[in-house]
Amino acid sequence: MLEIDPKLLGITVVVFLVMIYLLNVILYKPILSFVDNRNESIANEEKELSKYGNDTKKYEEECAAILASARDEVSKLKAAAIQSANELSKSKIDAERARLEADYKEFEASLKTEQEALKVALSDNLPIIKTEIKSVLSKL
Numbered sequence: 001m002l003e004i005d006p007k008l009l010g011i012t013v014v015v016f017l018v019m020i021y022l023l024n025v026i027l028y029k030p031i032l033s034f035v036d037n038r039n040e041s042i043a044n045e046e047k048e049l050s051k052y053g054n055d056t057k058k059y060e061e062e063c064a065a066i067l068a069s070a071r072d073e074v075s076k077l078k079a080a081a082i083q084s085a086n087e088l089s090k091s092k093i094d095a096e097r098a099r100l101e102a103d104y105k106e107f108e109a110s111l112k113t114e115q116e117a118l119k120v121a122l123s124d125n126l127p128i129i130k131t132e133i134k135s136v137l138s139k140l
Helices: 006-139
Strands: none
Touching: none
16 A cells, blocks of 8 residues: 655655755745845834924924914014004195195185175275165166
8 A cells, every 4th residue: 555665754854854944044034034124124214204204393383483473573564564554644644634724724814805805895886886776776
């Protein structure tokens, strides 16, 4: 039936062990070494990435602070510009109001002088007007 040859069994075991040794030396150790190096490289890159991530967060916070400061400065400048524009417009309005008041007073004075002149002319022509009124009334 089945015969087990000890010599052939010994050679098979030796060949099997030699193959395991050779595969271990030639194939498995380099692959394991490569995998270990790759894992180590990934771990180092993750550390650097986390360091850069922290730096990025710090820079984002700095940017946010700078933007907030710039917004505050812009709002202050805007408020100052609005204030100066309001003051300038108020001074222009006040100057125009003063000019208009002066023009009005001048007009009022000229109107008074005209009124006085008309009163004088009316009083000078009063006898003529009376006679004309009497003549018109007599015709009626």
